[in-house]
Amino acid sequence: xxxxxxxxxxxxxxxxxxxxxxxLVGYLPAGYPTVQESIEAGIALARNxxxxxxxxxxxxxxxxxxPVIQAATTEAISNGFRVSDVFDVxxxxxxxxxxxVLVMTYWNPVMRMGVDExxxxxxxxxxxxxxxxxxxxxxxxxxxxxxxxYGLDRVFLVAPSSTPERLDMTVKASRGFVYAVSIxxxxxxxxxxxxxxxxxxxxxxxxxxxxxxxxxGVSNPDHVRxxxxxxxGVIVGTALVAAxxxxxxxxxxxxxKNLSAGLGRAAAEA
Amino acid sequence: MVxxxxxxSEENAADAFLQxxxxxxxxxxxxxxxxxxxxxxxxxxxxxxxxxxxxxxxxADPDFIAELKDLNKNYSGRPSLLTEAKRFSAHAxxxxxxxxxxxxxxxxxxxxxxxxGQALLAxxxxxxxxxxxxxxxxxxxxxxxxxxxLGLECVVYMxxxxxxxxxxxVARMQLLGATVVPVTNGxxxxxxAINDALRDWVSNVEHxxxxxxxxxxxxxxPAMVRYFHEVIGEEARGQILEQTGKLPDAICACxxxxxNAIGLFHAFLDDASVKIYGFEAGGEGVExxxxxxxxSLGRPGVLHGARSYLMQDExxxxxESHSISAGLxxxxxxxxxxxxADIGRVTYEAVTDTEAxxxxxxxxxxxGIIPAIESSHALAGAIKIGHRLTEGKEDPSEIxxxxxxxxxxxxxxxxxxxxxxxxxxxGHVKGTTLSTRKPKGPSDRASEVPxxxxxxxxxxxxx
Numbered sequence: 001x002x003x004x005x006x007x008x009x010x011x012x013x014x015x016x017x018x019x020x021x022x023x024l025v026g027y028l029p030a031g032y033p034t035v036q037e038s039i040e041a042g043i044a045l046a047r048n049x050x051x052x053x054x055x056x057x058x059x060x061x062x063x064x065x066x067p068v069i070q071a072a073t074t075e076a077i078s079n080g081f082r083v084s085d086v087f088d089v090x091x092x093x094x095x096x097x098x099x100x101v102l103v104m105t106y107w108n109p110v111m112r113m114g115v116d117e118x119x120x121x122x123x124x125x126x127x128x129x130x131x132x133x134x135x136x137x138x139x140x141x142x143x144x145x146x147x148x149x150y151g152l153d154r155v156f157l158v159a160p161s162s163t164p165e166r167l168d169m170t171v172k173a174s175r176g177f178v179y180a181v182s183i184x185x186x187x188x189x190x191x192x193x194x195x196x197x198x199x200x201x202x203x204x205x206x207x208x209x210x211x212x213x214x215x216x217g218v219s220n221p222d223h224v225r226x227x228x229x230x231x232x233g234v235i236v237g238t239a240l241v242a243a244x245x246x247x248x249x250x251x252x253x254x255x256x257k258n259l260s261a262g263l264g265r266a267a268a269e270a
Numbered sequence: 271m272v273x274x275x276x277x278x279s280e281e282n283a284a285d286a287f288l289q290x291x292x293x294x295x296x297x298x299x300x301x302x303x304x305x306x307x308x309x310x311x312x313x314x315x316x317x318x319x320x321x322x323x324x325x326x327x328x329x330a331d332p333d334f335i336a337e338l339k340d341l342n343k344n345y346s347g348r349p350s351l352l353t354e355a356k357r358f359s360a361h362a363x364x365x366x367x368x369x370x371x372x373x374x375x376x377x378x379x380x381x382x383x384x385x386x387g388q389a390l391l392a393x394x395x396x397x398x399x400x401x402x403x404x405x406x407x408x409x410x411x412x413x414x415x416x417x418x419x420l421g422l423e424c425v426v427y428m429x430x431x432x433x434x435x436x437x438x439x440v441a442r443m444q445l446l447g448a449t450v451v452p453v454t455n456g457x458x459x460x461x462x463a464i465n466d467a468l469r470d471w472v473s474n475v476e477h478x479x480x481x482x483x484x485x486x487x488x489x490x491x492p493a494m495v496r497y498f499h500e501v502i503g504e505e506a507r508g509q510i511l512e513q514t515g516k517l518p519d520a521i522c523a524c525x526x527x528x529x530n531a532i533g534l535f536h537a538f539l540d541d542a543s544v545k546i547y548g549f550e551a552g553g554e555g556v557e558x559x560x561x562x563x564x565x566s567l568g569r570p571g572v573l574h575g576a577r578s579y580l581m582q583d584e585x586x587x588x589x590e591s592h593s594i595s596a597g598l599x600x601x602x603x604x605x606x607x608x609x610x611a612d613i614g615r616v617t618y619e620a621v622t623d624t625e626a627x628x629x630x631x632x633x634x635x636x637x638g639i640i641p642a643i644e645s646s647h648a649l650a651g652a653i654k655i656g657h658r659l660t661e662g663k664e665d666p667s668e669i670x671x672x673x674x675x676x677x678x679x680x681x682x683x684x685x686x687x688x689x690x691x692x693x694x695x696x697g698h699v700k701g702t703t704l705s706t707r708k709p710k711g712p713s714d715r716a717s718e719v720p721x722x723x724x725x726x727x728x729x730x731x732x733x
Contacts, residue, residue, distance in 0.1 A: 083586065108580075108588075109586035112571060112584070134310060181312070185472060185473040
């Protein structure tokens with residue numbers, strides 16, 4: 001991995017590692033249900049044990065997302081979410097917590113704003129970098145330039161279907177951590193974590209990745225415990241979005257606390 | 271890469287390119303100028319590589335070529351006719367209009383060309399299941415047909431709004447043993463059907479091939495889908511030379527994703543004298559914002575795996591497209607079209623719903639052919655081009671134009687009947703409800719539909 005720039009994501013994962021545990025990465029969409037509440041929910045994530053926070057940009061065509069996140073992001077857009085609001089969400093969370101805040105986004109909204117401008121504004125807001133579900137390194141020339149210029153992390157995905165060559169290339173292209181997709185599918189809670197996940201993590205580590213986090217289908221403390229045994233971080237999305245939908249910010253805090261118990265430590269440091 | 275031409279300089283740019291540039295034929299992708307590529311989740315890259323590899327090997331395999339040729343001839347009914355539309359021509363400034371009769375193919379549109387090719391590839395890859403998206407239902411019907419023929423399971427994603435507009439085609443797909451999944455996300459049209467098909471594909475990629483129906487999407491789909499449709503233009507070029515002794519002055523096709531168009535255009539791309547026109551869906555008028563004219567009014571962006579012209583707002587959110595034609599109701603376009611637009615080789619214009627329906631009616635009444643509403647956009651365009659090219663000509667019949675009649679209009683009869691005010695308040699065709707005999711009672715014959723396990727599955731999924 002490329003470590004020439006100080007990586008906020010890497011620092012957050014390393015801090016968890018120093019405490020003898022995996023890092024918890026929590027996903028929530030920006031602007032859901034409103035911009036202000038998404039900031040509060042993000043803060044609740046950080047205060048209850050999330051080391052990294054992944055803020056999703058609601059997008060009209062989210063092909064990697066299942067029904068729960070689709071419904072939330074569709075609602076955010078119909079509530080008037082604008083892409084530039086994401087910088088307010090990032091700034092709102094980083095101003096009050098120590099969590100590393102990444103933005104998860106499909107590529108067209110970034111392209112539309114301009115990759116350089118988007119990156120500059122994200123860096124100004126205190127963001128750590130981008131997770132790009134539909135951008136592979138092969139198409140990322142502009143993003144390489146901008147992320148180097150503004151010191152942002154480039155989190156690309158690897159999948160059980162990735163060939164050794166692609167896995168190697170993607171690990172080298174990434175900075176901060178590598179996002180290992182646990183299963184061939186879209187976001188959503190699942191009853192068990194695929195055994196493919198452990199193998200992908202092992203392959204990514206073997207390819208030189210220092211930090212590999214696992215996402216897709218992770219929804220409860222048992223999953224977290226299972227993954228924390230072999231990965232550097234555990235990513236939870238849909239379950240948190242459902243908690244926010246059903247129980248508001250408090251429910252997000254409570255679930256985060258429960259999930260972080262799966263990392264094997266006493267919850268809540270703040 | 272040649273700079274995009276300014277308005278009015280399109281012919282010069284095209285000529286300059288053709289005189290000095292390399293051939294425009296057989297562009298292999300992944301990039302067409304600045305367009306195309308693979309803006310896709312990593313999870314699907316291996317599958318795209320597999321498709322590409324299988325396709326490249328198949329193209330070089332005489333057995334595959336022979337198998338495809340045999341199916342095209344003895345199953346689809348190729349070559350399709352090139353019919354001179356003599357009475358229609360009088361309405362196009364007197365230019366001689368020739369119709370490439372893709373409507374006469376088995377299943378009623380050009381879509382069969384691509385699905386047979388891709389279904390054969392699916393078999394070669396050892397896949398047992400194909401999925402497809404459909405707008406008008408033509409690609410869904412064609413996919414269900416090819417799947418039945420080759421013994422593959424078939425699931426078709428179709429926007430719920432399109433299911434309503436094209437109910438007849440839903441029934442056709444089910445009769446053919448396919449499962450039709452109505453998509454209720456977003457605008458409930460073609461783009462949302464593609465989203466759901468992609469979600470299915472990423473989850474089932476091990477045994478499933480995504481039989482994408484248009485020359486769009488991630489590499490290798492644009493180049494591969496074009497390849498399977500190139501037969502349209504190759505036949506048409508030979509046929510027009512035979513019938514008129516010369517190349518046409520212009521060729522026309524409608525553009526949604528752009529598969530029928532690129533299939534016709536390809537054979538003529540290097541013929542500098544042939545003007546090429548693509549007609550996008552102008553919906554209620556491009557000034558209303560309710561249209562599907564991605565090239566005319568969009569700007570480059572990424573959707574469904576390719577960089578191309580795209581209808582998007584200031585935030586990069588896809589704008590919902592609008593067209594009376596379900597098959598053209600797509601907010602982007604195949605990347606090769608974006609490239610051909612930028613270099614000025616092809617001129618893209620918008621045709622409104624009204625213009626298309628006028629042309630629909632005209633073809634019905636002058637030629638005895640009911641065209642698909644998609645194809646009616648090309649017919650409306652041909653009327654404009656005919657007038658334009660014959661202007662000031664002493665003998666307008668010197669001008670010849672080929673129109674790709676990409677599909678037949680049987681599926682559109684209900685939409686057309688509503689458009690032409692042929693329905694009563696209950697939605698029945700006026701004058702058809704005068705009988706006083708009681709209708710025969712409802713009988714559920716689903717169990718009598720011939721077929722195997724699939725038809726039962728389909729019923730369950732529909733409930």
